[in-house]
Amino acid sequence: MRVSVIGCGHLGAPHAAAMAELGHEVIGVELNPETCRILQSGRGAFYEKGLDDLLAKHVPTGRLRFTSNLAEAAEFADLHFIAVGTPLREDGRGYDVDQVVGAVRSLAPLLRRPCTIVGKSTVTVGTVARLQEIVTAEAADGVDLVWNPEFLREGHAVEDSLYPDRIVAGLTSSAAQKAIEEVYAPILARNDVTLIVTDPPTAEVLKSAANAFLATKISYINAMAEVCELVGADVSTVAYGLGIDPRIGHGGMRPGIGYGGGCLPKDTGAFTWRVGDLGATHAHALLQAVEDVNHSRLDAATRLVERAYGAPVDGARIAVLGASFKAGTSDVRNSPALRLAGRLHEAGARAVIYDPESNDAARRLHPEYAYAGDAATALEGAEVVVLATEWPQFTHDAKFPSSAGEVVQRKVLVDVRNAVDSDAWVAAGWEVWQLGRPEQLPKV
Ligand SMILES: NC(=O)c1ccc[n+]([C@@H]2O[C@H](COP(=O)([O-])OP(=O)(O)OC[C@H]3O[C@@H](n4cnc5c(N)ncnc54)[C@H](O)[C@@H]3O)[C@@H](O)[C@H]2O)c1
Structure with missing residues (x-):
């Protein structure tokens, strides 16, 4: 099937790559010229596990390509996924759906033959009804609108796009249902996924x-x-x-x-x-x-660091391992790890951050913080080590507690993800402080 994916960010880029992997011919439309250029060079504009491999596989063959030209996509595809952003409004009163409305408003008049628009963005309940009015007024007859919310987990975006646990489709016509069944046919054929066909408001609420x-x-x-x-x-x-x-x-x-x-x-x-x-x-x-x-967790984590350090952290040398909001992605949007690093920085600590994938993204957001190019440099001379993102190289490498222990000044670990095997760290001579657990101290 010929499909387009409009908006190629954290949802759209993995989705476009997964659609190509399923055998479709895919055109990704991305407004940001730099993101579009990087994707068309066959790699991700951010780190997401497995994404680069699929892009490197399908972009060179032409099965997957990226453009900023919406008209080209409208001409090419029979099914258009909408994967643009829906940030929170600045006043907190629901989503800002301007990107979604803008994408549908631009696309609809370009659709001159029957086809399907499939919204994947997360929207406020009631948005689809508003979009339907635009499609009915602006697009040719036979253009259907489906709401197909996405449940992927960042860090597993590619895997979840290829192997979803459910596909939800809010729709109103049998032609739209047929299009959904066709585009997801290779996934539905596996019989390990539930297809929920419902009306658009139910799909919106479900997500x-x-x-x-x-x-x-x-x-x-x-x-x-x-x-x-x-x-x-x-x-x-x-x-x-x-x-x-x-x-x-x-x-x-x-x-x-x-x-x-x-x-x-x-x-x-x-x-x-x-x-x-x-x-x-x-x-x-x-x-x-x-x-x-x-919101209260940042205070709890800050208090834990202070308890572990034994005093206010002003002047303390602190290594912060991790900046991404979770492991497996370089996404630092609303990252509690980076927020905690910021709190420590503001409290006067000499905090040095190292993240295996998101140092650059974090630095773009907070150039005022200190970053290290590798874990050893971040740990050098640290009086407290804060494990802020649960990357496996910090949590699952049995040698890490010993190697980290060689360069720090004090073996004090504050694990705000409760992710490490505390017994292994204690055995390597560390004090381990985790949220909601008694501190664990090495035997003297
Ligand atoms: N990130 C996730 O894990 C995830 C999971 C499920 C659902 N969602 C939902 O998916 C939507 C997208 O989220 P995201 O994290 O990918 O956002 P994002 O900001 O990473 O990506 C959105 C992209 O759309 C592009 N864009 C905006 N308007 C465009 C247009 N008219 N034409 C072409 N490109 C356009 C932007 O340049 C940006 O690259 C949101 O509604 C989000 O809630 C995201």
Whole structure:
């Protein structure tokens, strides 16, 4: 099938690459000329696991190409994915959907034959109805609009695009359903994915509800970390014991510094505002509490660093390992890791950041912070090491505690992701401080 993907950022670029991998002929439309140039050179404009491999495979053959010319895509494709951004409005009152409305408004008049527009961006409940009016007024007869929200996890964007657990399609015609079944045919043929065909408002709510539920789980276990700290209990054991219950499950139950990134904070914020605006007072109160807990985690993490250091951190030499909002991506949007580094910097600490993939992105956002080109340089002389992003080279390399221990001034680890095997670090002579857990000190 000939498809276009309009907007080639963190969602669109992996989606375009995955569509090519599924056998479609794909044209990606990206307004940012630099992003478009990098993608057309066969690599990602940011780090996302597995993305470069697919781009290097499909761009040189011409199966996948990138352009900033929307008319070329309108002419070429029979199905157009919309994957442009929907940032939170500056006043916090829901999404700014200008990119989505702008993309559909530009595309619709160019569509002169029957085809399908498939929205993947996350939008406020009610947006699709507004877009449908534009399509009906501006596009030729037989142009259908489907809402097909995306559930991929950054850091696994390529894998999740190729192997989704569900495909949700909010649509109103059998032709639109046929187009969805055709474009996802290689995935649906595997029989391990659920296709949910529904109406557009249900598709819109489903996506927002999914992200809000995940945020709720994360904030719930983080709230329990707060309780554990007050009574000297261990939240890791609490989380493990809770998750055994199949009604609860272990997913999203690792305590830490809170959720971040380009999606969960804005999606939860936008949904919180929208349900309040709709008058759903209990849903609003619940989600507001979820957001409040999340905001409180930066204070909890800062206090933990101060406890581990034994004093206010003014003048302390601190290594911050990680800047991305999570491992597997160079995305630093709303990154709790970078926020914590900023807090320490503002408190007068001599904080040096090292992230294996996002140093450049972090430096662009915060040139005022100090960065190291490798882990050893960041660790050199550190009095506290803050593990801020759970990269496997920090958390799963059995040799890392010993090698890191050779260059630091004090072996004090503050793991705000609760991601390391604390016993292994303690065995290598480190003090380990994690959120919601008693500190673990080496035996003397
Ligand atoms: N990032 C994720 O993991 C993820 C997951 C699920 C859903 N989503 C949703 O997907 C949407 C995109 O998110 P993102 O993280 O990829 O954002 P992003 O900012 O990384 O990417 C958006 C891209 O669209 C481009 N763009 C904007 N208007 C355009 C136009 N008219 N034509 C062509 N290109 C245009 C921008 O230049 C940018 O590169 C959002 O609604 C987000 O909520 C994202």
